[in-house]
Amino acid sequence: MLKDKKVVILGDRDGVPGPAIEExxxxxxxxxxxxxxxxxx
Numbered sequence: 001m002l003k004d005k006k007v008v009i010l011g012d013r014d015g016v017p018g019p020a021i022e023e024x025x026x027x028x029x030x031x032x033x034x035x036x037x038x039x040x041x
Contacts, residue, residue: 003029011037
């Protein structure tokens, strides 16, 4: 489903961080163009 797609990742500091999402997305075959972990208060 994500093969050959470009992905932007916004992770949450108190939830799922960006690097964890990034690893899952890469495994699915997508290209990560931007990944960050933010604090949403």
